[in-house]
Amino acid sequence: MPARSKARAMARPRRRPTAPARVATPPSKGRRVFMVTGGVTKFAKAHPAMDFRLMVKRAYDYALKGIPNLSADRIDGSRISYFSDHFARQLKAASMVQDYLGLNPKGSVRIEWGGATGGECFQAAYEAVASGRMDVCLAAGFETMSRVATWKGNEFIALASDTNFDFPLGGFYTGYYALMVVRHIYEYLRLRKFADVKDEREAQRLAIAEGSRIMSLVSVKNHVNALHNPYAQYPKRLTVEDVLRSEMISYPLTREQICTMSDGAAVAVLCDAERAKEFTDRPVRIIGVGTGTDTMRLADRPFGKVPLLPHERSRDYEDLPYPGVHSFRAGRAAGIEAYRHAGITNPIRELDFLELHDAYASSEIQTYEDLGLCRYGEGYSFVERGDPFLKGIDYGFPVPRAGKIPVNPSGGLIACGHPVGATGLMQGVFAFWQLQETIGKHFGDPTLQLSKPKRGAIHSHAGTGSSVTVSILERGFP
């Protein structure tokens, strides 16, 4: 018996597979929707001099300033997002934002969807325009996480896990993500790269050390990219050793592999084709939207078949129980819907960059696979080859294929921060500036500007992968 299948037989009893997940949402048939402007406040540990209304107002004023003929009276309504009433300690905080911006009595809805709150808000504004209900819709989001101490904040976040079965065990999201990456490492490093090591514990230790090293490369990438992003909370030059030596939070995840809590706000203005033409000669079109979901509890993720992307074959994954806890079926489902809507058949060829929800360095690697940037199991080698790195930046180690498909050119959540209700919109704004080729203007530093990017994706992720959004943006001008 070869080592690999022997290890499998030992660790995985036979279980009844569920039916393959069917992802059959038809592509949107709505009107064409464009993004015409956006704004972000600098994300920070705390903004004591600004409450949530003023943060949103600053981002909103910045966005409107860019377009002379876009004033509040042209906006038909809003979608406003924040994640947690616990952090806000102010119910109907979205009403107070609408009020402060002077948008009453126009229509507005509060959006909440865990960590994917911002991404969902972006899509809610998309839907308002695509459906024809509005011609111009404001998407605005914020979070004020500095209002409690860090470990209390972790408790609030952990209330987004099942309070009967999961929360009372320790209530800790980093713990949940650690459980997922330990299994991911087992599936793809222990059973593959270290298949020949006979001693099971030794093989698993080697695999975890290797996985930790590669996760650290992702952390270095995102922190170093952020050195050129003035909006980022934690830009810094780090080495792999710095990341590995930082405090152990939940084995094997260290502090530098995890995003932090932040205060911040972001806004995006979406509109129909006619208005877009009027507002700007550099509009960006939203060509695909997708969402996916999965069980709230990690423990309930079934073992079935992989829903395939167009460029994959079922024989790629014959032996892979899916999703288990090693992959995000919600991310896969969101990707399938968004790609189909956008007409994308091979994401790595047809996307120029991604802003990806890297709450953990581990989940960035897991998500490469879910979104088909590489096959399941290839996430670690994808990082080592350098595919998600930017060309022309010194990371302190070789990145041979840098620029293949930059992921988190802005620095992502790990380096920019994660004020939950704003995060997905921040990604939208950074992607918008990339596609407009205005990064130099907004960042005061052109280093992160990609050369003529045509298409990018933003990815917003909630819970332990219980809901995910993917939106695809395309340059809408010649």
Add this chain to the structure above:
Amino acid sequence: MKARPPTFTKFREVQAELDRSGAALFRDADGVESLVIRYPYSIQYIHSYAEDTPFFLGLAEGRLRGSKCRRVKCGFVYATPRGHCMVCGSPTEWVDLPDHGRLHSWTTCHFGSEAFLKETPYNLGLVEFSGVGSLLLVRLKDAVESDLFVGMPVEARFSPNPTYSITDVWFVPSR
């Protein structure tokens, strides 16, 4: 009576002052001052386990119970019980789970949310059972980080003094 609380330029110092006196001024780089106060907030929730009740009563009796889909053609068995089957939507029935399983995955938490900080470090494990289609998240005891591995045989232990919480059961390495 002092008219103004003390002023700080670091938010950390503001937080420390709040613990001392309940109010502080924060002055940012532009000289803008913000008054920051402490605002206590505590809640006792009245939490019903509702349809999950037999699971928690079972733990108090030293029984680990899962649920099984009643539809014969489905029959999915859940280690973490649920009232209705997520595959076919049929009602489930209670079944006893084996008290031996294997680690599907694990971690050691060196931090946790505020309520659990004093218990760190603690181990979490996802346990898989033969013939059962889903997993159970539990605390792992009598083992340190370097003992644990995927596939490790583990077995259930029950609290003699139940608190009617998922922590009434934990798993230890099988001997």
